[in-house]
Amino acid sequence: MIPRPSVITALFWAYWDLCHALRKTWRLALFAFLILSVGSVAAIVAPRLLTYDPLGQAALRLAILIGLCFLLTPFFLSVHRFVLLGEEPTRYEFKPSSSRFQLFFGLLAVSVFLMNFPSTLSALAEASHPLYHFDRSSSFDFPVVMARIVAWAVIQQLLVLFPAVAVDAPGASWQNAIGDTRSQFWFAVAVTILPFIPIGLLGVAVVSLLRFSPGSLSGLVAGLLWLGTILLIGSTLAAVIASRLYQVIGNRLNTPLR
Known part of the structure; x- marks a missing residue:
């Protein structure tokens, strides 16, 4: 563990680590960018083309996203190990047989399932009452909103487990x-949310600029590239934040399991 920094210092750490990690892992980052660009579009478009059933669309989307988790696991492992151990990767290594890969991929898959569970609830409601989907009252909206809050809270508290698994922490x-997260909950929430605000604003600003060419080939290509860029920056930022947070609050995670 290292002494807890101020939230402002942690914010600067996040952006510094983001730039440093992308620069040192640029080969892996380029491959991850391609995966995110193509995969995110596939997750949006493919379910709508393959089925009209809302529940079927949700299941297909979840399957595609879990597939993306599998493909991106080597990249995230490399980012965590670079930030925490200083390892500089030279190639995109797939080692599905290693326990580290399996644990990390499983954790990613569970997180994606939790994030998509509220959407699945909404799809289930639409499939159950298709004629009233657009006119239904907000009676079902409340469970969906609560499911989103619960999913976010669970993932927030499991965030430090990602770097712990990546470096084979004894108490992972x-x-x-x-x-560990509950011991410094509000600090963890602040340093997790604040760095993403400028990224989100930048993404929205650029998307609004791309509207000048809706439906054109140039607009589609620019949108695809920008989506991949934002997803790469956002996911890498989440990885470096989790790594530094693990350094600050990882007490039990570094204690051998009994």
């Missing part, structure tokens, strides 16, 4: 991750 378990 979900119980220890939750215990």
Whole structure:
């Protein structure tokens, strides 16, 4: 563990680590960019083309996203290990047989499932009452909103488990991750949310500029490239934040499991 910095210092750390990690892992980042660009469009478009069933669309989208998790696992492992251990990767290594890869991929897949569970609830409601989907009252909206809040809270408390698994921490378990996060919950929330605000504003600003050529080939290509860029920056930022947060609050995670 290292002394807890101020939130402002942690904010500067996040952007510095983001730039440094992308610069040192640029080969892997380029491959991850291609995966995110194509995969995110596939997750949006493919389910709508393959089925009209809302529940089927949600299931297909989840399957595509879990596939993306598998492809991106080597990149995120490399980012965590670079920030925490200084390892500079030279190539995009797939090692599905290693326990580290399997644990990290499983954690990513569970997180994606939790993030998409509220959408699945909404799709289930639409499939159950297709004629009233657009006119239904907000009676079902409340469970969906609550599911989103619960999913975010769970993922927030498991965030430090990602770097712990990446560096083979002796106490890497979900119980220890939750215990460490709860000990400094509001600090963890602040340093997790604040760095993404400028990224989100930048993404919205550029998307509005791309509207001048709706439906054109140049607009589609520019939108695809920008989507991949934002997703790469956002996911890498989340990885470096999780790594530094693990350094600050990772107490139980570094204690051998009994």
